Amino acid sequence: MTWTWFHKLASPPHAYRILGRLAPWFGWTALALILVATWWGLVKAPADYQQGDGFRILYVHAPSAWMSMFTYVVMAIAAGVGLIWRIKLAHGAAAACAPIGASFTFLALATGSIWGKPMWGTWWVWDARLTSELLLLFLYLGYMALRASFDDPQRADRASAVLALVGVINVPIIHYSVKWWTTLHQPASVTKLGRPSIELAMLIPLFIMIAGFQLYFGWAVSRRLRGEILRRERNAAWLREAA
Amino acid sequence: MMRTPTSEAARLVFTRDLTLAWRRWDEVAQPLIFYVVVTTMFPLATTPDMSQLRLISSGVVWVAALLSSLLALESLFRADVEDGTMEQWVLSGQPLGWLLLAKVAAHWVLTGLPLVIMSPIVGTGLGLPTSAWGILMVSLLLGTGTLSVLGGIGAALTVGVRRGSVLLSLLVLPLAMPLLIFGARAVGMQMDGDSPLGALQLLAAIFFMALSLGPIAMSAAIRISVEN
16 A cells, blocks of 8 residues: 555645645535524524523534534644654644634633523533633643744644643543533533434534534635645745746 | 663652752742742632631642642753753653653652642641641642643743743643642542542542653653754
């Protein structure tokens, strides 16, 4: 088996081209799915018997909470690949993930708090999942702060990669410690195996929305990674030829 | 020439750091003073009523211990990196993780251990009952140990950075939250008459995980900081 495709993928000009071709596909499908899911979730899905229409913020809250963790894992994998095989492009991908992940985390926190106001009566409760989401935001901010504090991009890449790997080991520990610390949040009802306790008519738009968010993530990473490549390769010959 | 055994090299690093610290003991005492000062602020800021202070005492002691053990971390590797000692260690052929672990152990003896010994006195000032002293000290023993390793990783990452101390806290504190949760909870459970064993076991588990994986991360981070 040859690994040429892998090495080819790691070459900046090739990746730049591929990402440029992929980005619109990601972007437009993401937009379509998000629009469909929004309509389905806000209009078509039945109201919750307990929470009424208030539960509908779930269609933004749950996907962004999912994406906030997904992005951290992707970032850590990219950082690990960059650290082990010394692939600059992978470091670039990790750098591209961080602000997106932080935004998803912020969105999950904001929607969680808006949801909490009518349901719990306060904007903020020290509930397990909100708190671990907040800690995740701190991890993202620390990662970005460390990356920003180096002048040499290669050292920034490798130092922040170590931090991302340490962080990804800690994410489950933080999650479970906070969960054990206190709990007020309803137990996770979607990921439960067997019969899901949320009605299928409510579930379908949620899955469409998650798919839309995933594709949006693909679009945003492609765009940001292209930017990273431009910034890192600004003196390279292939760029001058392309321009 | 025969290579020095790793255990011998690690022991040398450990005693060297202790000797150096002994000659500048006032620097060692500073985090300890900070610890006492911070815990004094809570009664002043909230209430002198012991029965109310007791409710937050375990948390205050734990937060103050975390903050004060962060203070000395920034300088953990700095001098050795700046004068080239660290480069020699990297080149020495000794497993770097062990040398760094020895250094972290010395750091813990100088900053963590005094906090542990001091904590019952500080806790008593906040209304912590004597029955909780033992659990407080055991939990802090495990917690400060883990924090020294986590902080070692942070210090190794930020050693080449200007104004690294704020950054270091930003990196290390979120990682230390589980320690805070389990540690303060163990003390709280003891005070409420529950068994703190579960929380202590989790603290111990995190400690051993940090002890086994931490040196790998530390040596990777030091290599990055020392190279070029």
